[in-house]
Amino acid sequence: MIVLTLPDGARREVPVGTPARDVVASIGERLLKAAIAVVVEGETVDLGTPLRRGGAFRVLTEKDPESLAVLRHSGAHILATAVRRLRPDAQIGFGPAIDDGFYYDFGVEKPFTPEDVEAFEAEMRKVVAEKYPFVREEIDRVEANRRFSDDPLKLERIADLGADEVISTYTDGPFIDLCRGPHVPDTGYLKHFKLLHTAGAYWRGDERRPMLQRIYATAFWKKEDLEQHLFRLEEAKRRDHRVLGKTLDLFMFSQVSPGSAFWTERGTTMYNTLVDFVRDRQREAFQEIRTPLIYNKMLWEQSGHWGKYRENMFLIHNKETEELDSSLKPMNCPSHYVLYGAKKHSYRELPLRYVTFDVLHRNELTGALSGLTRVRQFSQDDCHVFLMESQIDEEVRFLMDFILGHYATFGLEARIKFATRPEVRIGSDEMWDRAERALESALKATGKPYELKPGDGAFYGPKIDFDVQDSLGRAWQLGTIQLDYAAPERFDLQYVGEDNTTHRPVVIHRAVSGSIERFMAILIEHFAGAFPVWLAPEQVRVLPISDDLAPVAAEVTAKMKAAGIRAHMDARSDTLNYRIREGEMMKVPYMAVIGKREAEAGTLAVRERGQGKKQEVVGVDAFIARVLEDVRSRSLGNSGAATGA
């Protein structure tokens, strides 16, 4: 017998091997109808599964988020069912549920065409209508090998299974798949789904293995949820920074330098504004430095990059030695160590924080490049802190405040992750114990919630990562605080302590925006190009209604510029409507219209971005004061994040 504890504390005692369905039925008939699967001691199993162990027991219905993954996994099987019907020769790879849906990998001679995908979706609807139950079977290894003898992918998977693992299959109508489960009761449960796109994917992610054809899809319990998801995908397309970069005239790319942005005047204004913002916040407690862009291999040999990272560096040909023995820097750390190590440091200087915005180059694979989010040339708001071990606690708190304050300025929410020692690492266990303890206690002291990521740390030390969610709910890993005991050893860094002997400092690597380029991309998408006033490349556009008012408008524009406002006049002879339309499309936060009335009264008819005809007539000085206040307070005002524009 096993004992199951229900969420309300009630207990059920049932014989070993009782199907979960029977337990659910004993709780209530209506619950059985709504049930998708059950969770026993944290493990999700389907209703047909014989229960082998007891513990906390709860029933999943459509309302439980976990049930969606079950539905999607079943969706993957239904997709495979349809594909096998139309393409019986297709080999079956993996078909898991993923964050936003599911996919399935198929081994086929010819890649799928968009028409194939349409046909698969139509066929899936048939499979759904046929309501095949998902039948679970547990079989032994010999039987498993026999059943999947025609599919080398599955045979390989079976061979990888541990000796003590239960091998199970799931059958829905004509389709059988090696699968751990769980699944929904029958194929009829999949009502709202859509196949999205296809792509090549290496078998088991290994580029030396054959390439399979992956079909991505998504599914939801409710029609509205599916529609909302598809709408979100559309919305993401509309906010795509690569598109907005063009229409808002911020940056471009050219085949003469793949992966490196050309910034226009408007884009450069924004870029500089962002950098100035960080620089300003760092003015008091940090020391900004600049180090060379090119180094010979001595440095990279010392840092260890020459061995492991050389493929990703842009190497430079040496005329005298005829060798590729130097490179553009792909990161700042080693050069900061060189500068630190060049003179003696007292404990009184610590923590010493070197910051820089130097340009970095990484030779990314061509296929990895994508807009501003994956580039070959970029800058980081990079910082290396040299400190005593006893200062870690306070320093981490200081850096965290700094980082979170940065995101808050843009209305971005951060999730904090604490990553501990990976399997492949350097340094003793004792060192890792100390480092992890120090970092986590500092993290705890901040009182902020965080997530644990065991094994996800850097090879030289544990770290805290900051994942930021933009206005579409997409997560980006930006900031990081990494503890490093290894670099000070490698570079023999020292400080003179209170006791007048030399000691080894600890290094903390810190980034806030990550790369400025990528952060720009995130901001463009987060705000949908409608930037807060302080960040907008053009803050005010002054529009004289007719030519004869241009001199007045020019004077007003000059006054705004003198006050430090990024103002431009548009006195072209096009109609006011035309010029306003253009200003709105360029997402200028304010348009100031000057007609005869305003010229005489010394006022402006102010139109706020996205507010349509709602206009306000204010004095020139009052308006200037208002814009300056927007800038000073870095108000999010009517930015795209605030309005969803």
Next chain:
RNA sequence: GCUGACGUAGCUCAAUUGGCAGAGCAGCUGAUUUGUAAUCAGCAGGUUGCGAGUUCGAUUCUCGCCGUCAGCUCCA
């Protein structure tokens, strides 16, 4: 790097089976002097990504290169 799709005017996109490369917007010129999201007319704009090949003839078909995009384990 690998797989697939794509590359036509500054931008967004057309161009039957291979048969003179087009449109809208933007630009320029002129007229219009405008009161809150497109005034009208005219003009100009191209080595169809680059290079070979097939053909009487290539934007279209074939090959190579360059670039862009979707992806390349969230494990049965």
